[in-house]
Amino acid sequence: MSRSPSIPDRPHRDIDSDLPDDERLEALRGHYEDLVDVNEQLSDQLDDAEDRRERLREKVDRVERENETLKSSSLYIATVEDVLDNEEVIVKQHGNNQEVLTEVSSRAVDDLEPGDRVAVNDSFAIQTILDAETDARAQSMEITEKPAVAYTDIGGIDEQVREVREAVEQPLAEPELFDEVGIDPPSGVLLYGPPGTGKTMLAKAVANETDATFIKMAGSELVRKFIGEGSRLVRDLFEMARERQPAIIFIDEIDAIATRRTESKTSGDAEVQRTMMQLLSEMDGFEARGEVRIIAATNRFDMLDRAILRPGRFDRLIEVPEPDAEGREQILEIHTRNMNIADGVDFAALAGDTDGYSGAEIESLATEAGMFAIRNDRDEVSHQDFVDALEKIEEDDSSDVVSSAGYFYQ
Numbered sequence: 371m372s373r374s375p376s377i378p379d380r381p382h383r384d385i386d387s388d389l390p391d392d393e394r395l396e397a398l399r400g401h402y403e404d405l406v407d408v409n410e411q412l413s414d415q416l417d418d419a420e421d422r423r424e425r426l427r428e429k430v431d432r433v434e435r436e437n438e439t440l441k442s443s444s445l446y447i448a449t450v451e452d453v454l455d456n457e458e459v460i461v462k463q464h465g466n467n468q469e470v471l472t473e474v475s476s477r478a479v480d481d482l483e484p485g486d487r488v489a490v491n492d493s494f495a496i497q498t499i500l501d502a503e504t505d506a507r508a509q510s511m512e513i514t515e516k517p518a519v520a521y522t523d524i525g526g527i528d529e530q531v532r533e534v535r536e537a538v539e540q541p542l543a544e545p546e547l548f549d550e551v552g553i554d555p556p557s558g559v560l561l562y563g564p565p566g567t568g569k570t571m572l573a574k575a576v577a578n579e580t581d582a583t584f585i586k587m588a589g590s591e592l593v594r595k596f597i598g599e600g601s602r603l604v605r606d607l608f609e610m611a612r613e614r615q616p617a618i619i620f621i622d623e624i625d626a627i628a629t630r631r632t633e634s635k636t637s638g639d640a641e642v643q644r645t646m647m648q649l650l651s652e653m654d655g656f657e658a659r660g661e662v663r664i665i666a667a668t669n670r671f672d673m674l675d676r677a678i679l680r681p682g683r684f685d686r687l688i689e690v691p692e693p694d695a696e697g698r699e700q701i702l703e704i705h706t707r708n709m710n711i712a713d714g715v716d717f718a719a720l721a722g723d724t725d726g727y728s729g730a731e732i733e734s735l736a737t738e739a740g741m742f743a744i745r746n747d748r749d750e751v752s753h754q755d756f757v758d759a760l761e762k763i764e765e766d767d768s769s770d771v772v773s774s775a776g777y778f779y780q
C-alpha cells in the first residue's frame with residue numbers, strides 16, 4: 371500500500387519590525403510566496419487523495435456487485451469452446467447450447483482451455499472452473515479438435531480405410547446422397563482386430579479429414595476408474611458430441627462394457643450392465659443422418675454381447691487385421707519418413723522378417739533402429755541397425771515370456 375504523502379510544514383519567518391520599510395516589504399513578499407507554495411502542495415495532495423478515494427469506491431462497488439451476484443443467482447454450467455487472444459472466451463451453455471462470447475481477467479484466461487467445464491452467472495461471467503474431480507467427464511473423455519493423423523499416415527489397411535470413409539466420412543461430408551437415395555447410413559462402425567493395428571488412427575484420421583471433433587472414451591476406464599458413474603458418463607459422452615457436432619465418438623475397448631452376459635450377478639456386473647444399457651439407449655435414440663458418427667473398437671470380438679451389433683447400433687463391422695508383408699513395408703516407410711535413412715536399407719527384406727508384427731510394433735522397430743545409430747555415433751540409420759533392433763526386440767520378447775511364465779508358476 372502507498373504511504374500518504376507528508377503534510378508540508380507551515381511556513382514561518384521572523385520579520386524584524388525595526389527593518390526599513392522596503393526590506394520588510396521584501397520579507398513579507400517572500401513569506402507570502404512561501405504560503406502560496408504550501409497551498410499549492412496541499413491542493414495537489416487533496417486532488418490525489420480524492421482520486422484514490424474514487425478508485426477505492428469503485429473497487430468496493432465492484433466487489434459488492436460480485437458478492438451480490440454470487441449470493442443471489444444460481445450458476446449455470448458451460449463448456450469453454452475457444453480461448454481467444456484478447457482475454458475473451460467463447461462458452462457454450464449446457465442445456466440450451468447457447469454460444470456466448472465473454473470476457474475474462476488476464477489471470478483467469480491462462481487457466482482456461484477449450485473443453486473445460488465452467489460455472490457462469492446470468493451475465494455469462496465465468497465464476498469458477500470446475501476442477502477435474504468434480505468433472506470426471508473431462509477425465510474420462512479425450513477431446514481433440516483436430517487430431518494430427520491423415521489417411522496417408524496409415525499403411526497396409528487401404529481396404530479398411532476405404533470402408534471407414536464410406537461409412538463415416540461420406541454421411542458427414544455428403545448427407546444429401548443418403549437423403550436422395552432414401553437410406554440411412556450405418557449407425558455405428560465397429561473396428562475389430564489385434565492391438566496396435568491402427569484402429570484408433572483410423573478414427574482420428576476420419577475426424578481430421580471431416581473437421582469433426584474427436585471424442586474418445588475408453589470402455590475399460592469406465593468400468594475400472596469411474597466406478598458407479600459409467601452410465602452417466604456415457605450420457606455425457608453423447609451430449610458432449612451433440613454440443614460439439616460435427617463430432618466422431620470413439621469408444622475404445624468396447625468389450626469392457628459390452629461383454630456377453632454371464633450368469634454371475636455381482637454388483638460390478640450390474641454396473642457394467644447399466645453402462646451398456648445406457649449406450650444402447652443412446653444409440654437407439656440417435657439420429658442416423660445427424661452430424662455425430664460413432665466408431666467403436668475391440669480386440670475381443672468373440673466376447674461381445676450380440677445386442678450391440680443389431681441394426682441401428684454397431685451395424686457395420688470392419689476387421690482390421692495384422693498387416694501382411696506389403697502392408698508392413700508401407701508402415702515401415704511411413705514411420706521412417708522423417709528419419710535419416712542410409713542408402714541400402716531394404717524395407718522389403720525387413721517386411722519379410724517381421725511376420726506377425728503389428729503397426730505399433732513396426733513403429734517401435736524404427737525407433738529402436740534409430741537408437742542403434744545414435745549409440746554408434748552415426749546420424750544415418752543403416753540396414754544393420756534395423757537388423758540389430760529386430761534381434762533386440764525378439765530377445766526382449768522372449769525374456770518377457772520367461773519372466774511372465776516365472777511369475778505365473780511362482
Ligand SMILES: Nc1ncnc2c1ncn2[C@@H]1O[C@H](COP(=O)(O)OP(=O)(O)OP(=O)(O)O)[C@@H](O)[C@H]1O
Pocket residue numbers: 523524525526527564565566567568569570571572622667668669701704728729730731733
Ligand atoms: N496401419 C498402421 N499404419 C501406420 N502406423 C500404425 C498402423 N497401425 C499402428 N500404427 C502405429 O501404432 C500406433 C498405435 O496404433 P493404434 O492406437 O491406432 O492401434 P489400435 O489398433 O487402436 O490399438 P489398440 O487396440 O491397442 O487400441 C499408432 O500411433 C501408429 O504409430
